Amino acid sequence: MRQTHASIERVTRITADLARVEVATDFAPGSIRPGQYLLVRLRPAWEPYLRERWTPVRFAGGLMLIDRPGDDVLMPGDTVDILGPCGKPFPLRPGAERFLLIVQNTSLTPLIALIEETTGAGKSATVVLEGEAQRYPPGELPREVEILHAPQAWGWLDQVDAIKWADQIIALAPPHRALERYAQLWSTINQLRAPAPAGFALGYFNLPAPCGVGACGACLVPGKHGDICACTDGPALDLAEISF
Template identity: 40%
Template structure:
């Protein structure tokens, strides 16, 4: 992870809920992979009580890194940004992957989206489930037309759910931060009810706890695993195989 400086070159609003920042970044950050993120602080540096924001890239366009941010936050072209990055490990996809299911449960799906164009380009089918108002507010018209979008109800229900889970080779999930592990547990239970078993490397929680250091030093992002083990989201995550979580 390196500390570099970027410039916000352009701000484009996709909807009321999402905006895109086009960042001129150090060349090293153009190697960032899906699953990895940035810890950002808009400069000029001044003392403030807030931690860095976690920014998720969604692509690279004309040599600039593009990130998506909630629409209610204020950014201006020309602003300088301090970036600690990359944070975390890239998503690990199965070989011979054919179908990927992305689920956003009461949260914007932004952390899941960077890989979508490459997956489509590799003839992998992508389905995105948006459950809850926050997720459904995502402007899906910016996604490649090949992506199947399912609008689920607030209780994570949608038609032919058994088929959707059975068809997926891998599932990546983001949930709202208000009860991250509770919502992950709810999804785990739902899938357990609909499938005989959940194998390893099939279902991944993409965790988004607050990351004060991003470097494994503070322990704020520790996650308890089965049999007393732990992992850090900033070093080992953000994707955690849910078979390792201590769910019933």
């Protein structure tokens, strides 16, 4: 992890509530792996406030692309202070070819880089979107990805087939309900794939990260062998290791 500064080159409104920010940075493409994140201070004067969490969507034309809520806080020419990369890349299972990504009522953004990398490598990805996640513009996703819509929490047509089809499942739920929702999903998975192999199902813990280095304890997740630091051991954690 290191600290650096970056300048905002362009801000484009993609939808009413989503903006694409293009950032000139000294992070090289590939230096921030899917799953890792940055902690960003948008204004030097915002010292007492928590840094904002950024998960790069991709690098293009020498710029780092970030999705943010469609507000007007950032403008071209602004400089931001960045700490990163933080956390670990998604622990993908060796040999996994079929990925099932389930996003419940939160932004799809933390999974975009993973979707691009897996489909770019010729692997299959099915994305199940529920609630707020359905607002992500499908045109921003690779054409190879299969998009399904879920009418209710973790429930959609063909759920059984999809869970049996997948080599690995990655779930993303709102931070304030993540444990509760992942417990529900883990129970379903174990009914269909018992015993689920280690690393088969990951939950992405998109928790506030005041320090990002495992020092403050604000992001602890109860684990079977003690608390797990989502900021350094995650954000994507093996659901088999969580104490629900």
